[in-house]
Amino acid sequence: MNNKKELQEFKKFQAFQAIILSAGYSKRMKKFKPLLPLGETTVIENTINNFKKAGINNIVVILGYKSELLQDYLEKINIKFIINKDYSKGMFSSVKIAVENLNKETKAFFITPVDIPLVKKSTIDNMIKAYNENKASVICPSYNEKTGHPILMSAELRNTILSYENPEQGLGTVIKNLQYSEGKNQGKNKGTVIKNPQYSIMNLQVCDRGILYDLDDEQGYEKVKNYYKTMDIPNKEDIETIFKLENTDKKIIKHGEKVSFVASVIGEKLNQKGYNLDIELIKSASYLHDIAKGNHNHEKIGAEIIANYGYIKLADIIKNHMDSNLGKRINEENIVYIADKLVKEDKIIKIEDRFYQSIKRYSNEKHIINNILLRYSKAKILQRKIEEEIEEELGDIFG
Numbered sequence: 001m002n003n004k005k006e007l008q009e010f011k012k013f014q015a016f017q018a019i020i021l022s023a024g025y026s027k028r029m030k031k032f033k034p035l036l037p038l039g040e041t042t043v044i045e046n047t048i049n050n051f052k053k054a055g056i057n058n059i060v061v062i063l064g065y066k067s068e069l070l071q072d073y074l075e076k077i078n079i080k081f082i083i084n085k086d087y088s089k090g091m092f093s094s095v096k097i098a099v100e101n102l103n104k105e106t107k108a109f110f111i112t113p114v115d116i117p118l119v120k121k122s123t124i125d126n127m128i129k130a131y132n133e134n135k136a137s138v139i140c141p142s143y144n145e146k147t148g149h150p151i152l153m154s155a156e157l158r159n160t161i162l163s164y165e166n167p168e169q170g171l172g173t174v175i176k177n178l179q180y181s182e183g184k185n186q187g188k189n190k191g192t193v194i195k196n197p198q199y200s201i202m203n204l205q206v207c208d209r210g211i212l213y214d215l216d217d218e219q220g221y222e223k224v225k226n227y228y229k230t231m232d233i234p235n236k237e238d239i240e241t242i243f244k245l246e247n248t249d250k251k252i253i254k255h256g257e258k259v260s261f262v263a264s265v266i267g268e269k270l271n272q273k274g275y276n277l278d279i280e281l282i283k284s285a286s287y288l289h290d291i292a293k294g295n296h297n298h299e300k301i302g303a304e305i306i307a308n309y310g311y312i313k314l315a316d317i318i319k320n321h322m323d324s325n326l327g328k329r330i331n332e333e334n335i336v337y338i339a340d341k342l343v344k345e346d347k348i349i350k351i352e353d354r355f356y357q358s359i360k361r362y363s364n365e366k367h368i369i370n371n372i373l374l375r376y377s378k379a380k381i382l383q384r385k386i387e388e389e390i391e392e393e394l395g396d397i398f399g
Contacts, residue, residue, distance in 0.1 A: 015107040016058065016128060018051040018150070019098040020044070022114035023064025023087035028217045032066055033115045035073075036221065039228050043215065044070070046117035048079060051110065054124035058103065061114070062094040063087075092170040099161045111171065112150035118210035118227055119150060122310035127152045127204060136202040138175055141211045144241060147203060148211030151175075157199075175201065207234070207241045207309045232313055234284050242288065242309060252290050254346040260286035262348060263339035265397065269390040270330060277332055285317040286336050323375060326382050330389065334382055341379050348398045351379050 022044060026033045034044035041049075044061070051059055060080045063070055064087025074081045082101055086093045095111065102109060108131055110124070119141075127139050131152055139152040151171070153161075160174065167173035178199045210231065215221045234242065243253055263286040267277045292302035303319035317333045324337035341351050355376040362368040387393050 015105060016056050016152075017103060017106040017109040018056050018059045019095075019109055019111045020047055020059065020061045020114050021091055021094045021098070021112065022070065023062050023067075023084045023094045024091060024113075025065050029115075029215055029221065030218075032069065033215050034070060036215065038117055038225065043117045044073075044114050045077070047112065047114050047119075048077070050117070050119045050121065051124065053121040054128070056110070056124070058106070060098060060101070062098050064094065089166060090170065092164070092166055095171055096162055096164075099158050102155055102158060106155050108152055108154050110150040110152050113214065115215035116149045116211070116213065117215075118213055118224060118231060120206075120208045120210060120231075120310040122308055123206045123208040123211060124150070126206060126308075130202060130204050134200065134202060137178065137199040138201045140175075140201070140203050141206045141208065142203045143206060143209055143211055144237070146212055150211075205241075205245055207238050207245065209238070230280070232311065233278075233280050234288075234309075234311055234314070235280075239284060239287050242291070242306075246291060246305065248291060249293075251345065252293050255343060256287040256290055258346045258348065259289065259336070259339045259343045260284075262286075262342050262398065263335050266335050266339060266386060266390075266394070267332070269392070269397075270335075270386070273389055273391070275330070275389075277330075277335070281313055281317075282332050282335050284311075285314045285321075285332065286339055288314060289318050289321045289336055289340060291318070323378070324382075326378070326385060330382075330386060335386075338379060338382050338386065342394065342398065350395065351376070351383060355379070 022034050034042065036043045038046050048059055048061075051057075060082060061070070061074055062084050063081050064084045067081075067083050071081065082097055084094045084097050091113070098111070099109075110127075112119075123141055127141060127150075130136065130139055131154075135154075137154045137157060140147040141150070142148070157174075160178075161171075164174055169176070178201065209227065213220070213224050213227055215224055242248075260283045263282045264279055267275075267279050267282045271277055271279070288306055289302065290298065291305055292298040295301045299319055299322045303315040306318055307315035317336050320333055321336050321340055324333050326334055338351075341354050342348055344354055344357070355372060358372050359369060362372065383394060
């Protein structure tokens with residue numbers, strides 16, 4: 001390690017272990033799920049990489065059925081594995097073997113089936129953060145009130161887990177049987193903490209559909225493959241989830257909705273003239289651009305919020321939505337910028353009117369006025385460029 005900070009980071013992540021359960025028969029899928037292709041690699045390697053991206057390299061895969069197909073594969077990528085000879089007894093037998101072999105330094109461990117391969121790095125990051133802040137015995141990620149994987153469990157539950165033989169619902173039974181009384185956590189992690197003198201359980205609200213998507217059958221596999229192609233851009237349900245988690249003001253939501261409409265119309269018209277703009281990226285970035293409105297430097301704070309949900313492309317656009325630069329070709333960022341200038345609250349207005357209101361507000365502050373005039377000039381140049389490209393005036397399109 002080069003310095004003390006790096007050593008501390010190493011120790012922090014060494015305290016967490018990831019257990020991937022890959023011993024089952026894949027009966028419903030009728031294909032060996034771990035080695036199915038997904039993106040540029042396989043299902044199992046995607047699942048492994050979810051943890052690696054979050055800085056967790058202490059990873060163990062539990063093998064069973066067709067273990068010979070995976071041993072060489074895992075050795076090549078330097079991943080530890082344990083063979084469960086009793087895999088026919090069900091998944092919980094793999095859970096017990098994994099827990100029996102926990103490293104001494106492990107304070108908490110993630111556990112997930114191999115066929116949930118598209119969990120975001122941000123979800124794992126936030127689960128680690130929640131554990132460090134709350135020291136919950138169990139943390140379950142939840143998307144729109146539906147819990148998924150991976151589950152993060154304190155190593156202090158080791159003996160409790162090993163005391164079970166073969167519970168009907170596996171690890172779910174163990175968690176349900178932890179006695180607790182209800183309570184609410186109102187902290188930053190937006191979770192529900194249920195505590196008793198012995199245990200605490202947190203359902204951590206996340207914006208990550210991947211925690212629910214598995215490969216139980218062919219239909220599930222197709223769903224996962226489709227999600228893989230689009231997971232870096234939130235859909236309408238994801239956007240609504242983010243607004244809910246951030247307690248976003250309704251006025252901001254309405255403004256974002258109108259900006260999204262205006263931006264998508266402009267983007268589609270440019271595509272009709274030969275552009276290849278990502279309309280879904282434009283829509284979602286426009287919808288979320290003012291997520292931190294009301295804060296100083298809200299564009300930077302908003303970008304950080306959206307990046308924390310794992311949407312890096314959106315974050316880059318949101319960071320620049322106040323002052324976008326025009327290059328040789330109009331891009332998605334430019335469109336979000338101009339659409340925002342065409343909307344006041346939830347009403348479409350002329351750019352001149354939008355900037356006139358700002359000039360009037362800061363009439364006695366010369367340096368601010370100069371910045372406003374500079375932005376107005378840039379906005380008008382961009383407007384004219386768009387109108388030349390689509391061969392229509394924006395005023396005629398939006399009235």
